[in-house]
Amino acid sequence: MFEMARDKEKPAIGEPTRQQLLEAASAVFAECGFRAATVRQICERAGTNVAAVNYYFNGKAGLYAEVLRFAHRCAEERHPASAASGKNLAPERELELFVHAFLQRLFDEGRTAWLGKLMSREMVEPTAALDAVVEEQIRPSSRHLQGVLRQLLGPRAAMEQVRLCEMSVVSQCLFYHHCRPVISRMFPRFDFSTEALRRLAVHITRFSLAGLKGTKKGGD
Amino acid sequence: MFEMARDKEKPAIGEPTRQQLLEAASAVFAECGFRAATVRQICERAGTNVAAVNYYFNGKAGLYAEVLRFAHRCAEERHPASAASGKNLAPERELELFVHAFLQRLFDEGRTAWLGKLMSREMVEPTAALDAVVEEQIRPSSRHLQGVLRQLLGPRAAMEQVRLCEMSVVSQCLFYHHCRPVISRMFPRFDFSTEALRRLAVHITRFSLAGLKGTKKGGD
DNA sequence: ACTTGTTTCAAACATATGTTTGAAATGGCG
DNA sequence: CGCCATTTCAAACATATGTTTGAAACAAGT
Numbered sequence: 001m002f003e004m005a006r007d008k009e010k011p012a013i014g015e016p017t018r019q020q021l022l023e024a025a026s027a028v029f030a031e032c033g034f035r036a037a038t039v040r041q042i043c044e045r046a047g048t049n050v051a052a053v054n055y056y057f058n059g060k061a062g063l064y065a066e067v068l069r070f071a072h073r074c075a076e077e078r079h080p081a082s083a084a085s086g087k088n089l090a091p092e093r094e095l096e097l098f099v100h101a102f103l104q105r106l107f108d109e110g111r112t113a114w115l116g117k118l119m120s121r122e123m124v125e126p127t128a129a130l131d132a133v134v135e136e137q138i139r140p141s142s143r144h145l146q147g148v149l150r151q152l153l154g155p156r157a158a159m160e161q162v163r164l165c166e167m168s169v170v171s172q173c174l175f176y177h178h179c180r181p182v183i184s185r186m187f188p189r190f191d192f193s194t195e196a197l198r199r200l201a202v203h204i205t206r207f208s209l210a211g212l213k214g215t216k217k218g219g220d
Numbered sequence: 221m222f223e224m225a226r227d228k229e230k231p232a233i234g235e236p237t238r239q240q241l242l243e244a245a246s247a248v249f250a251e252c253g254f255r256a257a258t259v260r261q262i263c264e265r266a267g268t269n270v271a272a273v274n275y276y277f278n279g280k281a282g283l284y285a286e287v288l289r290f291a292h293r294c295a296e297e298r299h300p301a302s303a304a305s306g307k308n309l310a311p312e313r314e315l316e317l318f319v320h321a322f323l324q325r326l327f328d329e330g331r332t333a334w335l336g337k338l339m340s341r342e343m344v345e346p347t348a349a350l351d352a353v354v355e356e357q358i359r360p361s362s363r364h365l366q367g368v369l370r371q372l373l374g375p376r377a378a379m380e381q382v383r384l385c386e387m388s389v390v391s392q393c394l395f396y397h398h399c400r401p402v403i404s405r406m407f408p409r410f411d412f413s414t415e416a417l418r419r420l421a422v423h424i425t426r427f428s429l430a431g432l433k434g435t436k437k438g439g440d
Numbered sequence: 441a442c443t444t445g446t447t448t449c450a451a452a453c454a455t456a457t458g459t460t461t462g463a464a465a466t467g468g469c470g
Numbered sequence: 471c472g473c474c475a476t477t478t479c480a481a482a483c484a485t486a487t488g489t490t491t492g493a494a495a496c497a498a499g500t
Contacts, residue, residue, distance in 0.1 A: 017448085035256070038486080038487065039488060039489090040486090048448085049450080050449090051448075051491090052447090053489090054488085060487095122402075123398065123401065124344045124398050125345070130405070134402060138402065138406065164423045165427065167392070167395060170395070171392045171394070171395030171399075172387070172388050172391045172392070174395065174399070175387060175391030175394065176387075176391075179344070181350060182350070182358065185354045203435065207385065207428075207432075207434055207435055208427075208431060210431045210434020211426075211427035211431035213430055214426050214427055214429060214433075215426055215430070237477080258457065259457070259458060260458090269479050270457095270458085270479090272478075272479090273458090275477075275478085280458065
């Protein structure tokens with residue numbers, strides 16, 4: 001009934017509107033979130049008719065699901081999966097790379113940051129897609145960070161301690177995205193340029209490395 | 221035209237529905253945010269007719285504005301304004317009090333945490349009220365925390381350093397509220413009981429105190 | 441050129457939601 | 471009681487927004 005043509009031998013033709021829709025929707029969803037984004041807004045940006053969303057994606061929810069998969073592919077191009085492992089870097093350096101990459105995924109412009117922004121939104125304003133996002137994206141990333149933190153905390157670190165430290169690190173990165181409206185009011189000079197992101201990553205890493213050590217000594 | 225009766229000598233009568241509305245709306249807005257909350261949902265909970273919102277508050281936005289003021293009064297009862305100052309506590313202890321109070325304002329049940337939850341929502345999903353919230357609530361709190369941090373960082377700390385550290389501390393507190401949907405999926409055992417909040421405050425404080433020291437030594 | 445399957449489009453539709461309205465109920469006061 | 475301001479209510483209204491529809495445009499094969 002629909003999208004039959006894509007299974008034939010002309011995947012290039014017939015795609016333009018579907019693709020326009022995917023890209024427009026990715027940008028809009030990343031900026032506004034699922035709920036606040038409107039189908040008409042997306043279609044206007046894509047230059048298509050509103051009915052196209054239903055024709056190609058079976059509705060707004062279906063479009064959103066496809067956007068998540070598409071944004072995932074776009075992000076992989078920039079941050080090849082598990083590129084950092086195998087390099088055998090010092091864990092301190094690995095933490096800095098993790099933090100910096102995290103920030104870039106949230107603040108880069110263009111499609112490479114769509115996934116990060118969508119995920120950030122999902123956390124604050126969940127949709128039906130959150131469960132999948134947690135299992136497919138967040139869980140693996142969490143495992144990686146926990147590995148790094150365990151190296152830094154030593155083998156005697158309790159599970160609970162690792163988790164708390166993990167959240168302390170991640171929270172500092174997410175904050176700048178979630179609370180951007182407040183930050184821009186509190187500190188109007190604060191910017192998110194490439195250079196500023198690097199400095200931010202340095203601060204978060206230094207703060208966290210010292211913080212990690214602080215949780216090691218002493219009972220309770 | 222409206223709410224004339226309250227200026228007479230019977231403020232107790234005529235108030236019930238207005239007050240019911242305020243309390244129901246506070247709970248709903250705190251839980252769902254301004255946009256997702258519906259007038260009908262609030263009125264059902266308050267046991268009033270939908271038109272009452274317009275009669276007493278001139279619409280949803282007016283109700284929300286009053287809710288912010290009402291929640292502010294409710295929060296002050298629990299956390300008397302600037303109670304911590306003047307006691308001359310060690311800054312380490314002051315930081316712990318700040319963090320613990322912050323968490324309580326987000327996770328307490330009942331009206332004492334309404335303001336904290338509303339503010340947390342405003343940060344992530346701003347409304348027209350955000351500017352006022354920043355100036356009247358967040359800015360003063362920020363000043364207080366910066367004072368504490370400056371004591372810990374020493375008089376030579378740069379403004380920029382203080383700000384970054386401030387955000388590192390605050391971000392860790394807000395994270396648990398903003399990202400609760402993710403946390404409950406990642407760590408289903410994680411709870412927010414009174415006891416757990418105390419432990420959380422201890423972790424964040426220890427992590428941050430050590431982190432603060434880590435930002436002191438060494439240039440760049 | 442005809443036919444068939446695919447795509448596009450404007451319009452209509454359905455629903456949710458904030459708001460308004462006009463009448464009915466209420467409650468003090470002479 | 472009977473009058474008045476106040477309050478409550480059910481219903482209607484207006485708008486935004488996701489979805490459906492039926493026809494027209496298009497493309498490809500025979």
